[in-house]
Amino acid sequence: MSQSQWLFIGVGVASVSLILAGPAESVQLKLPLPPYSKPSNIAHRGASADAPEHTRAAYELALRVGADFVEPDLQLTRDGVLVCLHDASLERTTNVATVFPQRAKMVGGRPTWPVVDFTWDEIQQLDAGSWKGAKFAGLKVLSFQQMIELVRGKAGIIPELKSPEVYAKLGLDIEKTFMDTLKSNKLDQPGADPKTPVIVQSFDAECLKKLRQVHRCKLPLVYLVGLGELTRDRLNEIRAFADGIGPSKAVVLRRPELVRDAHELGLSVTVWTFRAGQTGKFANVRDEMRYFLHELQVDALFTDNPDQFPRD
Numbered sequence: 576m577s578q579s580q581w582l583f584i585g586v587g588v589a590s591v592s593l594i595l596a597g598p599a600e601s602v603q604l605k606l607p608l609p610p611y612s613k614p615s616n617i618a619h620r621g622a623s624a625d626a627p628e629h630t631r632a633a634y635e636l637a638l639r640v641g642a643d644f645v646e647p648d649l650q651l652t653r654d655g656v657l658v659c660l661h662d663a664s665l666e667r668t669t670n671v672a673t674v675f676p677q678r679a680k681m682v683g684g685r686p687t688w689p690v691v692d693f694t695w696d697e698i699q700q701l702d703a704g705s706w707k708g709a710k711f712a713g714l715k716v717l718s719f720q721q722m723i724e725l726v727r728g729k730a731g732i733i734p735e736l737k738s739p740e741v742y743a744k745l746g747l748d749i750e751k752t753f754m755d756t757l758k759s760n761k762l763d764q765p766g767a768d769p770k771t772p773v774i775v776q777s778f779d780a781e782c783l784k785k786l787r788q789v790h791r792c793k794l795p796l797v798y799l800v801g802l803g804e805l806t807r808d809r810l811n812e813i814r815a816f817a818d819g820i821g822p823s824k825a826v827v828l829r830r831p832e833l834v835r836d837a838h839e840l841g842l843s844v845t846v847w848t849f850r851a852g853q854t855g856k857f858a859n860v861r862d863e864m865r866y867f868l869h870e871l872q873v874d875a876l877f878t879d880n881p882d883q884f885p886r887d
Contacts, residue, residue: 607874608843610765610774610795610818614868615875616884617733618642619848620661624879627707628668629659630714634725640882644731644774644875647722651742651749656695657719657756663738664689669701669716691745719753723760731772732762735799739782750782754790765793776821776845784816797821797845807836819843819874824855827871834871847877861885 607614621633622640629647637645647659665671665688672679672688675697679686690698695718704714717725719734726732734753742749753775757763762773776797777783786792798813799821805813810833813820819842827833827846837844849864857863860878865885867873878884 608819608838608841610772611843611874613643614873615643615731615845616641616881617644617646617845617875617877618730618881619646619850619877619879620648621645622879622881624851625882627704627711627714628661629717630703630711631717631721631725632704632711632714634717634722637881638726638729642730642881642884644733644772645722645726646733646735646877647717647719648735648737649719649749649753650690650737651747651752652693652695652698653691654694655747655752657749657752658690658695658698659717659719659722660690661737663691663741665693665698665701668706669698669703670705671701674700691742691747719756720760723756723762726771727760727762727768728770731774733774733776733797736775736777736779736782739777739779739785750785750790754786754792757794763792763794765795774819780813780816787816795819795843797843799847800826802826805830805833805837807840810837810840810842814840814842817842819845821845821847821877823847824849824867827867827873831871834873838872843874845875845877846873848879849876850879851883859883 618637620628622636623633626633626636634645648661649657650660650663652658679688698716701716702713703716704711736749736753739749754763761767774795774797776799778799780798783796783798795818797819798817801823805822820837824846834844846867849860851860854860854863860880861883864876867876
């Protein structure tokens with residue numbers, strides 16, 4: 576470079592800035608912030624547009640299409656097994672109403688079958704695939720341990736701890752169970768398995784604080800946000816207990832400068848959720864994801880369609 580030289584300056588482990596030496600103006604570094612090493616494709620509940628969410632089929636498909644990370648949502652059984660399920664109840668994605676019709680609880684005037692009312696062995700009796708189509712009949716709910724064994728060495732894992740406050744009221748410590756599982760797999764430290772980076776996410780700030788303060792979790796933590804205004808002051812508060820934010824698309828579109836503000840504070844930005852058929856003004860989900868990655872410069876995306884992630 577004849578008249579200018581690029582200088583890279585690292586600030587801590589979570590933020591990097593790029594400045595232009597000489598009289599030219601400063602520019603924003605376009606590389607993603609740690610813990611991401613490249614703009615990252617996160618398979619939301621696996622490749623959940625094309626296979627039943629959180630099943631072996633969804634995770635395997637996500638790996639085949641090149642997802643950088645696979646996302647398991649985690650719930651807890653009555654006997655303390657972490658299982659890969661989004662909902663705190665079983666009826667939407669399994670045939671629990673047929674197998675255990677008498678075990679329903681009435682909540683808000685409708686029957687529901689809470690995950691925590693069932694043991695791991697009982698949940699293994701359920702069909703978790705037929706709701707998505709006959710060709711998926713017989714697929715089982717996976718444990719977090721099974722998910723780790725399936726994905727390890729092929730992609731990163733970005734688990735979301737669901738409903739920690741619900742389990743706490745029942746005397747169950749989902750955070751401890753989670754950390755114990757990671758430790759038993761030697762995945763509880765950053766860089767422990769370079770082929771399987773782990774990032775932890777939750778909508779519950781107290782859950783993330785407990786992981787960091789009580790369980791001494793050193794893994795990157797992402798605070799998920801669906802509503803509310805993420806002002807710079809609020810970002811400063813989040814920075815005290817998380818390494819990144821996970822806002823919804825709507826939150827980012829309402830205030831695009833949020834990405835810049837977060838990056839300036841060293842917070843990564845992981846946006847949810849991109850799915851075909853729900854793309855707003857964009858012609859397709861690939862174009863929508865490309866806009867968020869290239870124009871807004873977010874670091875990573877959750878998508879039901881990991882096969883549509885733009886690599887260009």
